Amino acid sequence: xxxxxxxxxxxxxxxxxxxxxxxxxxxxxxxxxxxxxxxxxxxxxxxxxxxxxxxxxxxxxxxxxxxxxxxxxxxxxxxxxxxxxxxxxxxxxxxxxxxxxxxxxxxxxxxxxxxxxxxxxxxxxxxxxxxxxxxxxxxxxxxxxxxxxxxxxxxxxxxxxxxxxxxxxxxxxxxxxxxxxxxxxxxxxxxxxxxxxxxxxxxxxxxxxxxxxxxxxxxxxxxxxxxxxxxxxxxxxxxxxxxxxxxxxxxxxxxxxxxxxxxxxxxxxxxxxxxxxxxxxxxxxxxxxxxxxxxxxxxxxxxxxxxxxxxxxxxxxxxxxxxxxxxxx
Numbered sequence: 001x002x003x004x005x006x007x008x009x010x011x012x013x014x015x016x017x018x019x020x021x022x023x024x025x026x027x028x029x030x031x032x033x034x035x036x037x038x039x040x041x042x043x044x045x046x047x048x049x050x051x052x053x054x055x056x057x058x059x060x061x062x063x064x065x066x067x068x069x070x071x072x073x074x075x076x077x078x079x080x081x082x083x084x085x086x087x088x089x090x091x092x093x094x095x096x097x098x099x100x101x102x103x104x105x106x107x108x109x110x111x112x113x114x115x116x117x118x119x120x121x122x123x124x125x126x127x128x129x130x131x132x133x134x135x136x137x138x139x140x141x142x143x144x145x146x147x148x149x150x151x152x153x154x155x156x157x158x159x160x161x162x163x164x165x166x167x168x169x170x171x172x173x174x175x176x177x178x179x180x181x182x183x184x185x186x187x188x189x190x191x192x193x194x195x196x197x198x199x200x201x202x203x204x205x206x207x208x209x210x211x212x213x214x215x216x217x218x219x220x221x222x223x224x225x226x227x228x229x230x231x232x233x234x235x236x237x238x239x240x241x242x243x244x245x246x247x248x249x250x251x252x253x254x255x256x257x258x259x260x261x262x263x264x265x266x267x268x269x270x271x272x273x274x275x276x277x278x279x280x281x282x283x284x285x286x287x288x289x290x291x292x293x294x295x296x297x298x299x300x301x302x303x304x305x306x307x308x309x310x311x312x313x314x315x316x317x318x319x320x321x322x323x324x325x326x327x328x329x
Contacts, residue, residue, distance in 0.1 A: 046191030047096065048183065064199040067192065070096045077200070077213055092219045093146040094189060110135045121304050129308070147219070150189050154220050155255065157190040162226070162248040169241040175230075176201050193218055208234060222251050268325035272318050279314070 051063045058066075065075045072090045074080050080099055081087035095102060113134045118127030161182045168178035176198060183195030193214055200210040208231045215223040229247055233240045286293050297303045 046183075046186070046188040046195065048192040048195035060199055061203055064196060064203070067196055070098050071217065072099045072102070088216065088219070089140075089143050089147060091217055092150070093143045094150045095146075106139065109139075123301065123304070126304055126308075151218070151220050154189050154193070154218055155222060155251075157186060158220065158222055158226075159248045159251045159255070161186060161190050161194065162244050162251070166241050166244045166248065169244070175207060175240065179207075189218075206234075222254065225250070265325040268321055272321040272325075275321075276314060276318055279310075 048063060048067060051066060052058075052060070068075060068077055072080055072087055072095065079087035079091070081090075090099070090102065097105070110131075114127050114131055117130050117134070118124050121127065164182050164185065165175075165178040168181050169175070173181075179194055179201075180198045183191055183198050185191075186194070196217070197207075197210045197214050200213060201207055205213075208227065211223070211227045211230060215227060225247055226244075229243045230240070232238070233243060
C-alpha cells in the first residue's frame, strides 16, 4: 500500500486548486460566523432601544416624538399627509426616513427613471407615457411589498409577544409592565411598536387607545383580537392571562393554516414565475445567439409601443394568477 502511494504523483496545479477551495470554504465559514454573530447581537436591540442608548440622553417623550416623525406622523401621532390612505401605507411600510427625505428620494427616483427611459427610447413622448407607471404604480407596489414583509414578520412575532406578556402577568406584573417587557426583549418590528404603546400609556393615553393606535400603525389583522381582549377585560374584568393564552393559541393556529395554504398554492406561484421569465429568457438568448435577429426593428417607434403592450399583458397575466393563488381568511 505504501509503495502504491509513493508511485502516485500529485500535480502542483491540483494541489493548488484543492488548497484554494479549502481556503474559500474556511473564509466563507469565518465570515458567516462573524457577521451572523454581529447581526444576532444587533437584532436583540430594537430601534427604540438604540435611540434611548445614545450618548446624548433624551427623554422618553422625545424618543416617542422622534419615532413618530420617522414613520411619517405628527408629534401627536396623527397622519401628516392629507391623503390618509397614502400616509397610512407609508407608516405601515415601516419607513424610518421621515416624510421630507422620503419625498426627496421619490423625486430623485422619478426624475432619474424618466430621463433614463427617454434616453433609451430616444423619445420624450414615451418617457411621458411611462411616467404614470414609474411615478405611481411602481412606488405603490414597492410600499405594499414592504408592508406585507413587515406584516409577515410582525405576525410571526405576535404569538411570542403575547406569551411573554402572559408569563409576566403570571409572575404578578401589571399589564403596562408586561407590555414593556416586549419592548425591551424583542427585536423589531414588534419591539419598537410595543415600546411606542408603553410610551403613549406613560404620557397619559389609556391602554385601549394605545393599542388602537398600534393597529393603525401596523395594520395586522390579528391585532383587533388583542385590542378586543384588552378592551373587554378593562370594561368587565376577568382573567386577562387566560384570555391571552387562548388568543396566542388561536393566532398560532392561523399561522399554521396560512403556511399550509401557501404550500398548496405554491404551484400557481411557480407557474407565474416561469411564464413570466420564459419570454424574457428567450429574448435574451436570441439577442446573444443571433444579434441581427431584431436588428431592423430598433429604429421603429412602433416597436417600443408593442413592447409596452407586451409588458402590460404580462403584468396583467401575473396579476390574475396572483389573485387566483391568494386567499384571505
